[in-house]
Amino acid sequence: MTPAAIRTLHQHLLAALNPPPAEACRLFHGRGKCWLGLEQVSVDWLEGIVLVMLFRPPQDAVLAALQDMLGSLQQPVLLQLRYLPDCPALWLTGDAVEQWQIHENGLAYRLDLGTRQNSGLFLDMRHGRQWLRQRAAGKSVLNLFAYTCAFSVAAIAGGARQVVNLDMSRAALTRGRENHRLNRHDLSHVRFLGHDLFKSWGKLARLGPYDLIIIDPPSFQHGSFMLSRDYRKIFQRLPVLLSAQGQVLACCNDPDTSPDFLLAEAALAAPGLQFVQRLENPPEFAESDPDAGLKVLLFTYQQTPPP
Structure with missing residues (x-):
């Protein structure tokens, strides 16, 4: 990261924050290359807080220059060092807070700041949640890998x-309850089911059938x-x-996995699934390679009719 790049970032943030967006959103997506x-x-942008995520270690002088630039912004700034174990975060300006409330499409969500790798809401999934909200009326929804239940909040809204929300993390599901409240x-x-998905097929089937199923897994979870x-x-169980x-x-969300992987897995495991479309990502998440x-x-x- 050169001084010129830091100046470019500074100008981009000044423009994006003048005026600040009304709701939470990504201000700068460098990872899109x-x-x-x-x-x-x-x-x-977290509605009053600027969260900066740094994914590779810079030289000490570069980090100092970046911190000086961020400290000149008019809003509180939290810098998260995602390249270090446990992803420590530093408050460069403003009072430290551990929980914060933001909004997306008028819905409220509570975030954790400075204490976890992820705050509790993945902003790139905004269009997916909006798609679900627009189509959920009267439907039964299964939310797999529910995390903090943002899809569930959108569906009920x-x-x-x-x-039905399923996730192995009971703490995440507790936050999901808070988000609904x-x-x-x-x-x-x-x-809210705090279970291992691969040991819960029978219970899920008894609570179904489902008109909409959301599958939003991590790329890898040990x-x-x-x-x-x-x-x-998962595809094999969907019918x-x-x-x-x-x-x-x-x-x-794995940058090294293309949409072709999902299409091929669905075709092999659940031939009754017919691909319809790929939802567009929010425009602020522009990628040099869209498949990344x-x-x-x-x-x-499409159920196969009985013979």
Whole structure:
């Protein structure tokens, strides 16, 4: 990262924050490799806080220059060093806070700041959540790898009849409950299952069938999920879980995995799934290689009629 690159970032942030966006969003997506010399930096606006994520270690002088530039901004700045173990974060300006509330499409979400690798809401999935909200009315929704239940919040806001959230992290599901309560949702329509997906097929089937299924796994989670090995296992189970004409949003955030992987796995494991479209990512997440960004593929299930 050169002095010229830091000046470029500074000018970009000044323009993006004049005036500050009304809701949380990405301000600068260096990881999309569209900005020479800034590939290791991404910046989010969290409605009063600027979160800067640094993904590769710079030289000491470069880090000092970057910190000086960020400290000149008018908003509180939190710098997260994602290249170090546990991803420590430094408050460059402003008072330190550990929890913060932001909004997306009018819905509220609570974030963790400075204490975890991820704050609790992946901003690149905004279009996916909006798509679900617009189509959830009266539907039964299964949210796999639910994390903090942002998809669930969007679904209930859109009038879903039922949402079942499954994630191995009970702490994440607890935050999911909080997110629903922030939006004054009726939790009698929401279930939270802190289970291992691959040991829970029977329970999920009993709670189904589902009109919409969201699959948004991590690329790798030690001891529980490996993208290249386990995505096919999920596709294989979908015919048992889906209603007639049910829909699936299959997501992948691994930059080294193209949409062709999901298409091939679906074709092999669940031939009844018909690919419909790939949802566009928010424009602020521009990528020099579109296949390196978030992939959100929509499928519709066509049940085979009995002979």
